[in-house]
Amino acid sequence: MDLYGRMVSAGHWRDYAIGHHPDHAVFAAFRRTAERPEVRIEKRPQLRMKQGMYALVSEHGDVLKRGQELGGVLAPLERRLMRLVG
Numbered sequence: 001m002d003l004y005g006r007m008v009s010a011g012h013w014r015d016y017a018i019g020h021h022p023d024h025a026v027f028a029a030f031r032r033t034a035e036r037p038e039v040r041i042e043k044r045p046q047l048r049m050k051q052g053m054y055a056l057v058s059e060h061g062d063v064l065k066r067g068q069e070l071g072g073v074l075a076p077l078e079r080r081l082m083r084l085v086g
């Protein structure tokens with residue numbers, strides 16, 4: 001939520017959605033409400049011992065980053081925020 005707040009204050013994101021499913025949870029961030037989410041952060045506990053339970057998914061469904069730690073998975077978004085603010 002901290003990253004979301006900073007992206008909103010930078011004027012990049014305007015809305016979010018949280019989804020709970022039996023096998024995973026999703027946080028989606030939108031540029032505009034009527035569009036597809038720009039990014040989704042998925043947590044799939046069953047992948048904890050394999051690829052990592054956190055995944056950063058693009059607007060088109062491509063997995064951009066996957067890992068065990070949420071901070072490492074969010075690193076590409078942090079770099080984008082630095083470019084937006086800078």
